[in-house]
Amino acid sequence: MSTVCAVSTPLAEGGLAVIRISGPDAIPCAAKIFKPFNGTPVPEMNGYTCAYGRVIDPADGRVVDDAMLTVFRAPHSYTGEDTAEISCHGGVYITKSILRLCLANGCSQADRGEFTKRAFVNGKLSLTQAESVMELISAKGEQSLRSARLTREGRLFQRIDGVKQQLITLLGSLAAWVDYPEEDLPAVENTALLKTLNTASSELERLLRDFDSGMVLRTGIDTVIAGKPNVGKSTLMNTLLGYERSIVTEAAGTTRDVIEETARLGELELRLSDTAGIRDAEDAVEKLGVSRAKKRLRECALVIAVFDTSAELDAEDRELLALLKELGKKLIIVLNKSDLGASADRSAFEGMGAEILELSAKNGEGLPELTAAVGKLFGAKDYDADSTIFANERQKRCAEAALERLRAASEAAALGETLDAVTVMIDAAASELMELTGERITEAVANEVFSKFCVGK
Numbered sequence: 001m002s003t004v005c006a007v008s009t010p011l012a013e014g015g016l017a018v019i020r021i022s023g024p025d026a027i028p029c030a031a032k033i034f035k036p037f038n039g040t041p042v043p044e045m046n047g048y049t050c051a052y053g054r055v056i057d058p059a060d061g062r063v064v065d066d067a068m069l070t071v072f073r074a075p076h077s078y079t080g081e082d083t084a085e086i087s088c089h090g091g092v093y094i095t096k097s098i099l100r101l102c103l104a105n106g107c108s109q110a111d112r113g114e115f116t117k118r119a120f121v122n123g124k125l126s127l128t129q130a131e132s133v134m135e136l137i138s139a140k141g142e143q144s145l146r147s148a149r150l151t152r153e154g155r156l157f158q159r160i161d162g163v164k165q166q167l168i169t170l171l172g173s174l175a176a177w178v179d180y181p182e183e184d185l186p187a188v189e190n191t192a193l194l195k196t197l198n199t200a201s202s203e204l205e206r207l208l209r210d211f212d213s214g215m216v217l218r219t220g221i222d223t224v225i226a227g228k229p230n231v232g233k234s235t236l237m238n239t240l241l242g243y244e245r246s247i248v249t250e251a252a253g254t255t256r257d258v259i260e261e262t263a264r265l266g267e268l269e270l271r272l273s274d275t276a277g278i279r280d281a282e283d284a285v286e287k288l289g290v291s292r293a294k295k296r297l298r299e300c301a302l303v304i305a306v307f308d309t310s311a312e313l314d315a316e317d318r319e320l321l322a323l324l325k326e327l328g329k330k331l332i333i334v335l336n337k338s339d340l341g342a343s344a345d346r347s348a349f350e351g352m353g354a355e356i357l358e359l360s361a362k363n364g365e366g367l368p369e370l371t372a373a374v375g376k377l378f379g380a381k382d383y384d385a386d387s388t389i390f391a392n393e394r395q396k397r398c399a400e401a402a403l404e405r406l407r408a409a410s411e412a413a414a415l416g417e418t419l420d421a422v423t424v425m426i427d428a429a430a431s432e433l434m435e436l437t438g439e440r441i442t443e444a445v446a447n448e449v450f451s452k453f454c455v456g457k
């Protein structure tokens with residue numbers, strides 16, 4: 001294993017910066033460039049101790065900075081390896097100079113997430129914990145910080161591990177029974193088999209549900225305000241945001257691009273984009289906006305479809321309704337300009353499975369009802385703040401895949417298929433869970449996970 005170094009604090013002016021060195025030569029490298037004022041040789045420093053001293057370039061004796069050196073001895077460090085951390089003054093030039101000294105004295109530059117990757121390789125962290133380190137760093141609110149901390153503490157790992165253990169025990173008895181029929185082992189009862197599969201599925205379902213509510217709380221609801229030009233989308237967006245963001249004009253088709261902003265609506269946060277009218281635009285710039293708007297409609301979690309209730313619905317409105325029906329998104333239909341009196345025919349909105357509200361984006365009438373409708377669709381009431389949600393889409397995908405296999409196994413068992421076939425599916429589910437926790441991951445997955453980290457972490 002090589003010895004690597006990186007600046008672990010942001011490369012910007014600040015009070016302090018930390019250069020971290022990890023690997024078998026971490027302490028010899030630090031000894032070459034750091035001289036404690038009290039004369040203690042660096043190689044004699046114990047783990048968890050620090051020394052005040054000077055960073056000196058051994059090539060020419062030039063003093064770079066006065067700094068603190070902290071020594072960690074393997075395996076009692078973040079990475080599990082010998083580690084030295086130099087805390088110096090937080091200037092960009094000083095920090096880079098010290099990094100260069102490390103590179104000239106036996107270290108190579110750490111890759112993105114390399115320290116955390118080493119911690120994972122050395123068994124200091126599970127993969128889910130490693131991923132939660134990244135979440136901790138990027139946590140923006142109390143809720144997400146709490147969840148990341150719990151994952152960091154290994155709760156997600158424990159829950160997934162619990163499910164996995166059940167499956168492995170089950171696989172054990174299935175294998176014994178299939179492979180040694182002459183041993184007169186107790187048969188795996190179909191009802192017991194189905195019960196275990198169902199328990200495991202429910203636990204995964206619960207985790208997945210929490211992931212969705214957790215995402216809503218963490219990152220807001222990805223919302224698109226859709227509608228043909230001039231129905232009042234920008235006005236509604238501005239009213240929701242409480243300030244002017246998109247340009248409201250009288251001319252049709254002026255909101256050409258997709259604008260994104262965040263608005264708080266009661267407990268929830270909407271990530272809003274106000275899109276160009278969904279219609280067959282003639283002009284090229286507008287066309288770009290329209291195709292982008294359609295793409296956003298496909299991706300988003302909630303559509304607020306706006307219609308002008310003071311006018312009759314036209315072909316464009318109906319086209320949007322048809323598109324929404326096809327997409328099957330969570331939908332709120334807003335009949336805007338209620339202050340002008342309604343003349344639109346409401347029968348067109350029936351059977352859309354949507355909440356239909358009259359509203360005036362101009363004077364704010366109907367906004368409390370809109371808030372309530374969003375809360376009803378995304379209410380986080382039953383969200384357990386102590387639950388451990390998945391840190392990212394990778395983990396979620398693994399859990400979904402495992403759940404899918406378990407469902408298939410239940411189905412096969414219920415239909416009386418051979419135990420061999422059922423075993424294969426359960427085995428595949430267990431594999432997915434092991435990929436989730438990192439017990440069985442490929443190099444490619446590990447690299448993908450750690451490449452999302454920043455250098456120095």
Ligand code: GDP
Pocket residue numbers: 227228229230231232233234235236247248249250252253254255336337338339340359360361362363
């Ligand atoms: P967009 O093209 O869908 O974004 O529509 P705008 O928000 O630009 O609004 C088009 C026109 O309708 C503007 O003149 C707005 O002032 C007006 N408007 C929007 N909402 C309302 C409303 O609730 N009541 C009334 N009377 N006018 C509105």
